[in-house]
Amino acid sequence: MRLRVLGCSGGELPHHRTTCFLLGARLAVDAGALTASLSLPELMRVDDVVLTHGHLDHVKDVPLVADLLAGRRRRPIRIHASTACARSLRQDVFNDRLWPDFTRIPDRRRPIIEIRPFAPSRPFRAGAFRFQPIPVEHTVESVGFVVSDGRGAIAISGDTGPSDRLWAAVNRVERLRALLVECSFPNALQGLAARSGHLTPATLAGELAKLDGAGIPILLYHLKPAHEARLRREVAALRRGDVRVLADGDRFTF
């Protein structure tokens, strides 16, 4: 499985793009950095976008891609969204106020995007991959994923605070190649992290203690850029050789 990190930051600044992982060439998990990272030919190859939740930093390029590719695609781009996230996209984004309803443009039968809701704990297929969503702990309905291509799997936490369900699901996965885990705020902002459903290095350490397997690469993302230096120091102080912080532009083959 090829993974290209288009965005792995918890906020946007120069050289910091929001969450967006390209799997192979045709599927993206979250849409925080599609239009800023991919060329037009690359973007036109993306057939599926799978969303963890409806927060802006994860969905913002869905409306921009719809606008950009209008008239350039024969088939709709499939936007896979959990029930609540799909509702939010329809009501809050493609509502003909914030943005035109691209699920009916150019016409209802052949729109530029198609929103495909999934139940937050039922597996589904998207492109060449099988997705097992796992409901996690955030302020809105949010899921992590185990994504497999038949040969191996990776897990992505989604935006979440401490979660038992995520690790129970991860511990059941065979041939797990990597774990992508959010770590948003430094320890001094633990109160904010708890209220907003995010991890700090301190709560991350507690979460990693729930992981059974050893030696699986743990790749951190969603660091808030305004706190990045402190976060990196606190992550380094965990003294875990299996943990590293992702960077925009990273590429892996698992």
Ligand SMILES: [Zn+2]
């Ligand atoms: Zn969020």
Ligand SMILES: [Zn+2]
């Ligand atoms: Zn986020």
